Amino acid sequence: MATYVIGDLQGCFDELQALLNKINYRPKQDHLWFVGDIVNRGPKSLECLRFVKTLHEKGRGQMVLGNHDFHLLAAYAGLEKFQSKSDTLQPILQADDVKSLIDWLRTQPLMVSHPVFQAVMVHAGIPPQWSISQAQAYAKEIEAPLQADDWQTFVTQHLFGAEPDEWCESLRGWARIRYIVNAFARMRYCDNNGKLEFKLKSAPDSTTGPFQPWFVHANRKNKTHEIFFGHWSTLGAIDAYSIHATDTGCLWGGKLTAYCLETKQRHTLDCKQSCKPKTKKNK
Secondary structure, X not given: OOEEEEOOOOOOHHHHHHHHHHOOOOOOOOEEEEOOOOOOOOOOXXXXXXXXXXXXXXXXXXXXXXXXXXXXXXXXXXXXXXXXXXXXXXXXXXXXXXXXXXXXXXXXXXXXXXOOOOEEEOOOOOOOOOOHHHHHHXXXXXXXXXXXXXXXXXXXXHOOOOOOOOOOOOOOHHHHHHHHHHHHHHOOEEOOOOOEEOOOOOOOOOXXXXXXXXXXXXXXXXXXXXXXXXXXXXOOOEEEOOEEEOOOEOOEOOEEEEEEOOOOEEEEEEOOEOOOOOOOOOO
């Protein structure tokens, strides 16, 4: 059996199938991990979601929730404030099986651990002040509000926002929940204490300052495991710092990545551009 970690799909279903064919994926033996952002902006979000759901139900796939997956939950729950012209969620929202897809999606975790290797998967990252065991506990705190009967209240009224941007164990209620979700699903840059900075999205350069990529801080407490994540397409492929960046920009005409845990080998597929990056003129 091989375990492949697949970078952000964002609706690029045909590219996923081409990559699986390239790596000689064996559906009855191999296991696929998806780093989140299964849907949105790409042309076949519905097909991607159905494929991952089917794999999971067969015990052959796992995923973690990304920011675009949360966006789908919010859109289904009726939140229109953050909807964009670049969204490609309508085929899901209009599908006959939309309720079962959504009910399944909101049971998915923020963090997955491998049963054999010291490896974990999240969508965006783990703040430097959290150990792996702490991160696992905090991730589980999100399961209750997502799986509650009134989960729509959570995703429409309490999920979105950048505050609080700094972690404190004494945080309670929705403020605590919001920081945890933002850290796992949206983080790129933070300071040494885990204060989040959301405006910075480009690849890091040589400049120094308090806000650095979450994985480079010297005091990081989660170096005990290999951490696989996506979310940061401008970062590119990195296998260092005990981390593996897997979002290599398939949506933007880059590559789709499959990283094999057993062989420690990257496999990639060159992709056609499905979505153009936003500019100041078309924002």
